[in-house]
Amino acid sequence: MVLYSLLRSDLEAIDRAVDGEREVLARRDGVVLARAIPGDRRAVAKASDGAFGLDRDDRLSPQTPRTPFRGAVLDAETGRLLGVVSWHAVGYGGTFGCSAWNIGIELVPDARGRGVGTTAQRLLVEHLFATTGLDRVEAGTDVDNVAELRALEKAGFRRDGVVRGAQVRDGRRRDMVLLGILRTDLDGGA
Structure with missing residues (x-):
């Protein structure tokens, strides 16, 4: 069974988005991290060149279904949608x-x-540490995604290790690098 709902706050968020306003979570260096609005992920996926996209698999996942939180990455000057971020526990x-x-x-x-990726991911880390009690943020990417590995490391993440065969891309099992950042990394080890 699939249930859908719409709250008054959802309508208000849609109205704000239509007016060009978004709830800003953080901003720095020309990048704005804002609450995502309906259609942001589809717009970014449509513009995607498919680099490092995973193979489609319609089988049901054995994982507990979870809906990730989403944020929009915007150009601070123009408000143009540059991407989306997501996070889940x-x-x-x-x-x-x-x-x-x-x-x-x-x-x-x-x-x-x-x-943009470095700044957006660092803003998201800072936002999550400032607004939640969890002390670790992690991210994973394909071992061949050198640009994302560099962006995460510039954002303060450290390599935790390699998860062998974690993803399927182009019909082959691919290794993924797992990286993490701790609250104490931002606090200077406190």
């Missing part, structure tokens, strides 16, 4: 303290190579 034990945020980003092709 992952667990490494049965307690709150053993949970972390896992983040992802997708940028339109002409937004790449300008530091």
